[in-house]
Amino acid sequence: MHQHHNWVQSLKSFRHPQVITMLFLGFSAGIPLLLIFSSLSLWLREAGVERSTVTYFSWAALAYSFKFLWAPLVDKMPLPFLTRMLGRRRGWLAVSQLAIMSSIALIGMVDPAEQNALNLMAIVVVMLGFSAATQDIVIDAYRIESAEQELQALMSSTYIAGYRIGMLTSGAGALVLASYLGSTAEAYDYSAWKVTYLCMSLSMLVGLITTLLIKEPAQPRSLTHQSSLTHQSSLTHQYSTQQYLKFLSIFIMSIAIFVIAYLLTANESELLKDQLTALTDNGVLSNLIIETGRLTLGLLFVVAFIKAMSYSPLYERALVQETYIDPVADFFSRYGIKLAILLLAFIGFYRISDIVLGVISNVFFQDMGFTKSEIATVVKTFGLFMTIAGGFLGGLLAMRYGVIRILYLGAALTVVTNLLFMLLAESGHNIVLLYLVISADNLTAGLASAAFVAFLSSLTNVSFTAVQYAVFSSLMTLLPKMIGGYSGSMVDNLGYSSFFLVASLMGLPVLVLIYLIQRHAAFKDQ
Template sequence: MRSTEKRSWGEAFGAFIHPRVITMLFLGLSAGIPILLIFSTLSIWLREAGVDRSTVTYFSWAALGYSFKFVWAPLIDRLPLPVLHGILGRRRSWLIIAQGGIIAAILWMGLTDPAENLTMMAFAAVALGFASATQDIVIDAYRIEAADADLQAMMSSAYIGGYRIGMIVAGAGALTIAGLFEAEGTYQHHAWTVAYACMALAMCVGVITTLLVSEPKVVKLDSKYFHETSDYVRFLAMFGLTVIAFILANVYAGEITNPLKTALTDGGMISELSGFIAGTVKLAISVGFAILVAWLTTRVGLTPTGMVQETYISPVKDFIDRYGKAAIVILALIGVYRIADIVMGVMANVFYTDLGYSKEEIAAVSKTFGLFMTIGGSFLGGVLSVRYGVVRILFLGALLSAITNVLFAFMAQLGPDTTMFVVVIMADNLSGGLATAAFIAYLSGLTNISFTAMQYAIFSSIMTLFPKILAGFSGTVVDAVGYSWFFIGTAVIGIPVLYLVVLAARLTDVKDPEEPKTAEA
């Protein structure tokens, strides 16, 4: 397959300056800005405004759109936007709408004082999460469609690099700006208004990029059902009713799951496990009710059955048809590839604090130096993937991720040693960036051009679902066995990933999509 062919170093480094690669650097920056404005930066703002810690943590739910973006990804694959579609094309029209939504949501948050109207801030944060997740869907689809498999590794690397730069802008940048406009030790809303306004302005990098780049030229399968305006309206009505059903079911399911959690905890089960079981039941009820409503809308004729089939079922069927039994191996690999990194990463900041490092040391080494090492690792992963092939670097990334976790175990034994801290962060972030670049390129090669947004959204949701669930028990494990054995354990659970990479490589041949595709420089 072309994505795994060995290429010269000249070709590998030459990919750096390809216009599509440079485009992904700027779009990655656009994607990296919103996430911290919902998480850490917003958390600091809310605490300064006097919001209690438990309420602050609830705001992380505003980013749930990232985990469920596969729900509306098919709309982006199928629905053309009026007027804009004819001017900008399918991908760029959706991208400009998403970026406009992000800018509006950031300004909405900046103009809202959480000390006076916390509910309005919550709505603005949810709007930002939804718009940002939508932008991610479009950028992923654009990246896959804009270039052949040869460039996917470098485009993934550029995207990761830009994403990390965006996080620096929205993290350190926003905090610095807010600090310049407020007196030390006092909360002043206008300082955060200025900071978030600057972040909205920074998003113009993405908008300008979207307007300047060319639309990917792809040949897709013609739709059998989407022809008239009424079809789109009916489909959107079905989607809206399904979302409302999910929300209502999630609210009222608590009357069942909350007593279940209490009963399990009173019965001797650890609170983390009882909470996970209750949460799983709540999610299952919500999803089941949403599916029921979607089914009923098709039965009563609100939405043609064929339209739902083409939008939601066909992408899954296409993947299974193309890979057969090997699809199980591929999905297993996707689901556990980042398990060592994610499970360990949840406890990282707590570990640094418990070991005795100051906030300044953690910020300088882990956050700042570590981010640059991740950017370097992502570009290294891109170059090596072009030179030696994606699958080989996929294996190397998984191996290094497991090995670097063992370094944390040594670090736990040494105590607060700054030199060791720097070495471990450098190794961990370089390997993480390398592995992520290769993994994104691998996932891109699995998609079919006819279902790009939907299939990649499913893959990206699966890749963090199980590791994040397992990571929820990290604190309990550390309390039971200590940091050293915990880190060794995270390395051990990464070993089966190596076997899955080898097995997936034997069973599959990830090529360019079957439909013909060309990309303009």
């Protein structure tokens, strides 16, 4: 990321075919997210579901945060027929996009107002999260492998632009369509939301057609400036489909054990939450402690299971070594333990402020008295253009002045712009202030995201593209989304103004982490 491009060269780079391709793949990646978050939240609220329950549905998107667990399979495992016909990346892209289309359509078939329907909807939403996260794994790998490092900032910009257009389609588009078809907060109509989600399913054809038209990226395996571990990995052999299926069976059983362990502790956890709440007089803290304990217990069961399976014929030691251990070992080998841990901490905290706030933003706008049409017009449509502008600006500035400086700028502006939500909470229904808040917030988000994605791409070794980037992007959203699931409960206990203050202050440690990273020689030129 050296600062050697003039403005004309930078602008001309937007015409590069791979830069344009990322616009359409970004659209495909942007469709599912709001169908899990804000659009689904408004649908559930119209159907009479409690606010705290609505925000818990955001946990269905935790698949994005745990995608590193199956990224190695996506990276290595060939798909029957499709891998030969389309190639490694395009084959997995097509499968994940078809799975997303099916999941969105199935969500539309469930009416959350019916008794016990929420459990079924949760299962289908998790399916959507899993499919969408898989698509993200492949798109990230494709982006990094299909162009040189100097184009990554601009590819990030067009990816963000496409992503936001996809979010506009599944956000504002879904809200306008549901309203047009007759569903409102006062008069809920399931059929309107059903048709809306079926239309959103069809919009994924943009991504599927793109996948069929683009070329499979060349296999970059340059060993320059890469560790000896990378050289070793380039010499490894391909495993048979049967060996990968054995590996996949262990993975599926591990997920089943985690889910079973989590479900079996449901009753006990409710009792513990009540007891802890009585002791601490803090329901939010009690929820956080008990749910974290449940997740930890489930993971311990999985670790014990995998350890037991390591003595069985299903466990391929060499495959596990090359698939999971080598990509992680390579990262620590290249940067050293101290710097690697610092980088991982930075990745985990960089977007915490805006993600935690974003989970409940649509419910907040609705509670402030803004209509669905106003939310669609200002937050989704106008906000889209601000985010795209921020993304392009972030990409250009990163090429001109370096990624680290723009990371600083993005982190500082995020803290400041999130405080503006406090003004809106105090003012209530103020359309002018809403425009101001959305302008500042989305412009900042676009700028920060473009620089951040380019930075993550620079950390990735091309020999472990899918796995390492999946780890980075999973870590980026894991903590924010877990906290975001409690945002409804936090607002109930703190009120909106105090919640926004807390969310904003969460971004302050990021500035310190960027400063510490920049002090290392490896990042002085960025």
